[in-house]
Amino acid sequence: MFERISKFTNSTSFFNASKVTIASVVPVIILSSFGYFEIGFTIALGAFYTYPSDIPSTLKHKVKGLIVASLIVSGVNLLVNLAHAVPILFYPFLGLLLFFCSLISVYGQRATLVSFSALLSISLSFGHLHKGIEAFQYSGFIFVGGMLYLLVSLVYHYLQPYKYVELQIAEGIKLTSKYLKLRGDLWNPEADRKAIIEKQLSVQVELNLINEDLRKVLIGNQNSSGGSSQNRKMLLVFITLIEIQELALYTSFDHSKLHEKFDKYPEVLRTYQNVAYKLASSLKKLSKNVHTFAVYADKNDLKNELSALETAISDYEKSLSKDAAAEGVLMLTNMLKYAKNQVGKIKIIQRAFTLAMQSFKLKDKDKELEKFLTPQYYPIRTLIENLSFSSSIFRHSLRLTITILIGYIIGELLPFENGYWILLTIVVIMRPGYGLTKERSYNRIFGTILGGILAFGIVSLIQNHIALSIFSIVCMLLGISFASVNYKVSATFVTMYVVFIYGILTPDIVSVIQYRILDSLVGAILAYFANQFLWPAWEFVNTPSHIENSVRANRNYLNEIADYYNKKGEIPTTYRLARKNAFVEVGNLMTSFQRMMQEPKSKQKTLPLVNKLVVLNHSLLSALASLSTYIQSHKTTSASESFNYIIKTILSNLDQSISILKNENNIAHIFFDKEDVTLQFEELKRINFTRLATDDDLDTETRQAKMQEASMVIEQLIWMSSLSEKILKNTKDLKQ
Template identity: 60%
Template sequence: MFYKILKFADSTYFTNAVKVTIAAVIPVVVFSYIGKFEMGFAMALGAFFTYPSDIPSSLKHKINGIFVTALLVSGINLLVNIVYPLSWIFYPFLALLIFLISMISVYGQRATMVSFSCLISVSLAFASINTGWIMVLHSGLILAGSLFYLLISLIFHYVRPHRYIELQIADCIKLTAKYLKLRGDLWTVNADKKSIIEKQLHLQVELNTIHQNIREVLISSHTTSGSSNQNRKMLLVFISLVEILEVALSTAFDHDKLHQKFDDHPNVLSSYQRLAYNLAASLKQLSKSVKKHTKYTSKNTLLRDLNSLQLAIADYENDLKKNTASEGVFMLTTMLQYAEKQVEKIKIVERAFTLNSNSYDLKGLDKDLEKFLTPQYYPLITLTENLSFSSTIFRHSLRLTITLMVGFIIGKILPFHNVYWILLTIIVIMRPGYGLTKARSFHRIIGTVFGGLIAFGILFVVKDIRVISILSIICMLLGFSFTQINYKVSATFITMYVVFIYGIVTPNIGDLVQYRILDTVVGAVLAFLATHFLWPSWEFLNVPVYLEKAIKANQDYLKEISIFYNKKGSISTSYRLARKNAFIEVGNLMASFQRMVQEPKSKQKQLPQVYKLAVLNHSLLSSLASLGTYIQSHKTTSASEAFNVVVDTVLKNLDNAISLLKDNNLNLQANLPKEDLAMRFSELKSIREKELKEGFPIDEEAFQLKMQEAQLVIEQLIWLINLSQSIVKTTKIIKEKGAESR
């Protein structure tokens, strides 16, 4: 229990909550001491407004993001106060302001958080409408509070400059370990492959998110602030983790076939599975060490496990006649080489955390790193291109604007206590997707009711202002800590904090709790109804876009692999970018499926086919990673014409799937007849033997390597053909059923 508390206290979420709590509490305490509580509270609002925009990034982007947010939230507060008395212009002004602020989200994650901060500023502007010099002073104090938060955030950054990235790396290591464990589970006899693959796909979504967070911090710092030793160390670890994931994904064997082939030799598969589990266990142990900030001491037996696998393969080969065992030996040797590569990469990660090196050699891996980041520029055309109903953000902005205006008018017409609570609830709950809005509506209401009742009960018993003040600070800290972890718990603590604050400054606390709950329910209901009826963004409408991107990303990855196999040399930046994009887009496709599952049954159109396509694209990525990893780590022969013909066929299949998604059946490309493909595969099988009969004599080891290459390449090409054909077939079913439903 104590360890869990320490772990939570060291988390990024808790640290961020501590920052905003300090930035909010200090001004309130200082100004209360001199009898100016309202001024301290205005500065605290500035900290609250600015806090959401403090997302992971380089120091330069952090400062710029928070500073721009500080100017915007204070400026918006001033504008609302200026225009509010002008009733004939106020309502159109408010609607336009909300819409424009919402549309900022088209510029990415940071812009989305800035937009959220500005919307919160709009809603809370109605908590204190001022005139004359007072409104200027109030906005100035909000700006001062925002800048004070920036100062606190910078102090935390310089006190523990690398802790955030260490925690992210630790989480990345842990998730990668989970992925390796799942790959090991596939080797269990009669394993539930469907369940395991589904877990892998969910894990891929999490890995994509954490990879992006790490890139934003590490690569931005590496390219803008120079390369420190710590930065190089973490970059080396991160690149190694990405490669470990690729190799894990590349162990794409037909497990049913392997179990049939090696049923009489269970020691072979059990040795490999044991090694796979120990690979995962080693990473999990390392993750714990990084999180605890303790010295890492390796306890793994990976080299011994590798040796056991080698002995198992040798026993298998000796038990069977050489010509009978050759195919199995090639398969097992390939598995052994993948395992050796995993061990090599894990050893690199371990050494990074155990050796006191003053310099980490990236060996050219940091070349063109800036290309792996989303560009940080904000052209006006991005905004104008999204001003149409085809844009999810446009529909959400319009939906949010109408809902907030309706909520504001209801709050003004009916005798509600605080109209800004209705607006605040709508802003916090409402999301572009139905599933998340529904969940947050429910959690917000439950959290508000429980928080209000608990706080009211405490205030009924506790009368000491100092005790209530301490409780309010604790509730604020916990409320912000749980925002991203458990929204229901967060809403409970935030409500308790608000009630405690009002319990200090106002006597009629009973009425306050009732109004707070009522306002929250009204805001939640409005948000839910609007998401359901106002230009809803049902996920089945977005699935074709994610499908197209996933297929195109896999296609680009295959093209890069083909270029590398034909030309050899070193891995290019374009190859690494194609690999990264394939991982991201397949993960995005699965995330889209997850959102669809949260929607009403009537809107889960063709859910089985969407899931099947997500699995097929994941399998395609796995096969590509297998082929790519092999040719990277082996000295391969020249690519034959047959190889290129088969690759072209796979690329044409993927082109056909994309054409179907675009309703462009005229562009479907004719594939090679099955007989021609069969001939090409026969050609691939015999080409190595032909090469051996011609030219100079070749030793036994070289012969084995060439035959191993031929077998692996052929197996992956056959699988790629089958997968690409299945993708076309399933895509066609989706389009046909979609046409019928219309």
Template identity: 60%
Template sequence: MINKIRKFIDSTYFTNAMKVTIAAVIPVVVFSFLGHFAMGFTMALGAFFTYPSDIPSSLKHKINGILVTAFLVAGINLVVNLIHPYSWVFYPFLILLIFLLSMISVYGHRGTMISFSGLVTVSLSFSSLNTGWAILEHAGLILAGGLFYLTVSLLFYYIRPNRYVELQIAECIKLTAKYLKLRGDLWTLDSDKKVIIEKQLHLQVELNSIHQNIREVLINGSNNTASSNQNRKMLLVFISLVEILELALSTAFDHDKLNSKFDNHPKVLFTYQSLAYHLAASLKKISKSVKKRNNYVSKHNLLRDLNALQSTIDNYETDLGKIAASEGVFMLTTMLNYAEKQVEKIKIIEKAFTLPANSEDFKGIGKDLEKFLTPQYYPLSTLTQNLSFSSNIFRHSLRLTITLIIGFLIGISFPFQNVYWILLTVIVILRPTYGLTKERSFQRIIGTVLGGLIAFGILYFIKDNITISIFSILCILLGFTFTQINYKVSATFVTMYVVFIYGILTPNISDLVQYRILDTVVGAILAFLANHFLWPSWEFLNVPNHLEKSIRANQNYLKEIAAFYNKKGIVPISYRLARKNAFIEVGNLMSSYQRMSQEPKSKQKQLPQVYQLAVLNHSLLSSLASLGTYTQSNATTTASEAFNVVVDTVVKNLENSVVLLKGNDCCFEENTPKEELAMHFTSLKKIQEKELKKGFPADEEAFQLKMQEAQLVIEQLIWLINLSENITKTTKIIKSI
């Protein structure tokens, strides 16, 4: 229990909640002591408004983002208060302001967070409308609160500058270990491979997200003089983790075939599965030691496991004889080579966390890595290009603007106590996707009712303001902590916090709870209806775009692999960028499928085919990564004409799939005839047959490497052809979406 509490307190979510809680509580306590509670509370609002923009990034981007948000929210409050008395100007201005703030989301994650802060500021501006000099004073206090939050955030950064990265790396290691564990599960007889593969796909989405967070902080911060060695050490670990994932994805075994092949030799596969589980367990233990900042001590002897697998292979070969066991030995050797590479990567990570950082170990490690980041600039053209109904953000901005105006009109037309709470509920709940909006609507209503009842019960028995104040601080701390973990729990604690604050300020607490619940229900209903009827962004409309991007990314990755296979030499940066993009786009396609599965049944058009295409693209990426990893790690022979013809056929198949998605059937590229393709495969197989006829040469190791190349390349090319054809066939079915 103590370990769980310690883990919770050390989490990124709790740390972020601590920052905003401290930045909000200190002004309230100080100004309350001086007899100016309202001033302290206004500064606390400034901290709350600014906090969302403090997202993972380099120090420079962190400071700039928080400063922009602090001045923006103060400016919004100032202008709303100045114009509010002039209704003929105020209402058109309010509509334009809400729309423009919503459109800021076109600038990515940071833009979305700044947009959210601005919209929350607009809604809460109606909670305290001022006149005269009080307008300027109120806006100034909000700005001061935002700047104070920046100060607190920087203090946390300099006290533990590397802790966020450590926790993100630890989480990345844990997720990677989970991925390897799932691969080990595939070797269990009668395992449900479909379920395991689906879990891997979902895990890929999580890994893509955390990879991006780590890139933003590490790559941008790799030149910070204060902790450059530490950053580069983490960068080395991160690169190793990406390579472990690529190796896992690239080594796709035919488990049914292998289980059948070694049916009479179960010890072979059992030994390998045990090694696979130990790979995952080793990473999991590293993750725990990083989180706890303990000294890492390896629990599993991976080198001994490798030797055990090698001994098992030798015994298998001895039992059957060299000729009879040759095919099986090739398969097992491929498995052993894969495991050796994974052990090598894990050893690099272990070394990084057990030995002192040496600058020579990281020499040149940050070269060209900036190219893996999304550029941080915000041209006006990005905004103007999204001013059309073809843009999801444009439709969502219109939807949100209309819903907020309707909520505002309902609030002032009927006897609602706090119109701003209706607006705030709409802003928090209404998301661009139907599934998330629906989920948040129910979670917020449940959390509000539950929080109101609990808080009301506590206030019924406890009347001491100091005790209630302590409860309110704990509630806001836990409310912010659970925002990303469990929104229902977060809404419960935030509601309790609001009720406690009003419990200190006003005796009519029962009326507050009733109105708070009513406001929340109205806001949730408005958000739900808006997402259903106002230009809804059903996911089936977005699927073709995600499909095209995923197919294109795989196609570009294949082209880079083929180019490297033909030219050899050093792996170019374009190859690594193509690989990264393929991973991301396949993950985005799976995310699209997940969102679609949360929508009404009537909108889940061709859902099985969408899932099938997600799996096919993932399998294609796996096969490509296998071919690419092999060509990088081994001295391959000269690429033959047959190899290039087959690759060209796969590229054309993928191109035809994109053409189908766009509805341009007439633009199909002529593909290689089946007969000619079969002839090229025959040509490739002759390499293997020719070597087999020669018998076993004196240099048996060189022979085995050559045979392994022939077998792997042929198998992957056949698999690529089949996958690309299946993608085209399934795309024909989904074309009607």
């Protein structure tokens, strides 16, 4: 129990929620003691409006972002109050304001959250309308609240500048551990590989989000000021964690083939699986202790497990003739080497948290790191380009604007006590996608009913204002903490918070609960039907573009790998960028697939094909990572003509797939005869294995290393060739 509480209080969601809770509660407590509760509450609203835009970034971007957010939320509140005094102009003005505030989300994550805050400010402004000088004063207090939140956020930053990074890295290590555990599960002969791969993809999506946040903070700080010792240390851990994730992909083999090959020797695969589980366990224990700096260190450094695998390989080799065991030993030796490599990576992270590591430097590559960040700029051209129905954000902005206007009219015409709650519900639960809006509608209604019942029971028993104030603060903190984790729980605590506040201000709690439930129900119904009928954004329309982006990213990654294999030397930045993009785009494809699964069955006609393409792209990325990791960590021979020929066939298959997905079937492509490709594979095997077996100038160790390279490269080329053909076939089926 205490472990769960500690885990929750050390999460990023609780960390962020504590900032806005302090910024909201302090002005209310202080100003209420002087008889200015309304001013304190308005300042608290300003802090609440501003906090969503406090996303991971450099300090400079944080300050600028929060100031702009404060100006926007206070500005739109002032405009609503001023326009409301002129009824004939109010409705068209409100529509334009709502549309513009929604449309600014075209500028990315921070703009999307500022857009959300602005819409919240507009919705809640109808609960506190003012005229004349009072409108300016009220808007000013909202801006003060935003500045107060900025102050609290800066205090948190300077007191614990790396707290957020530590929490995110701990979460990244935990998810990487989960990914390794799923990799280990694949070695069970009876494993449901399809279900495991889907779980892996979901974990990869989460990892992509965390990695992007960490890049913004760590690389941004490194580039802006050269980076402190702690920043360099965290950057080392982050880079190592990325390498562990790539190494984890290396263990992606054709498991059916391996189980068939080692059918009579299952013990050797079980031994390797035990190593995989131990690696995952070590990372999991490490993640639990990162924030305390009492980092877990495995006493035997997995020596026992690695020794057991070495013994199993030796026993396997002894049980067969030299020729019969050669291929299997090469495969198992590869697996052993990369298990040792993972152990080495884990040790780097352990040392990073236990040693000062003042001397860590990025080999003068700091200036190259900036290329891994998504540039932040806001040209007006981006806004203009999205003013058409071809833009999903334009359609969503129009849909949201119309729905809020309908909600406002209903609240005005019908006897709702707090009609602005309808608008608030629409803003909070309505999302561009059908599935997420439906889910949030259900969770909102469920949480509102449950929270109302629980809060009513507490208020019926306790009328003490101090106790209710404490309850309201706790519920606010928990409601915000769970907002990004579990919206149903968040809605429950937020409702309880609202009821407790009204329990302090008014005795008629039953009426408050009834109207809140009714308003939430109306808002949820409006949002649901708007997403169903007002220019709906079905995911099957967007999925082909995500597939195209994923195929292209894998294609570019393969091209960089082949180029490096031919040229050798230092690994270029373009190579690392291609690798990053491949991981991100496969994750985006999986996210699109998950959204598609939430939509009505009638909109899921292409779901089986999309599922196949998700798995195929992930498998191709795994094969690419395997080849990439091998050639980076071994001294490889020169690339042969056969190798380059096969690479060209794979690239050609992927290029054709991209053209099909773009509806550019008229573009000419180089087509390779299947028999020629087979001959090239045979030639590649002959060149490598025959030459190596008969070359008397090579010593045993060198011959074994080169045989290992030949086996590894050919195995991955065969797999990638097969995957590229399947991707091409399925893209053709998808577009028919």
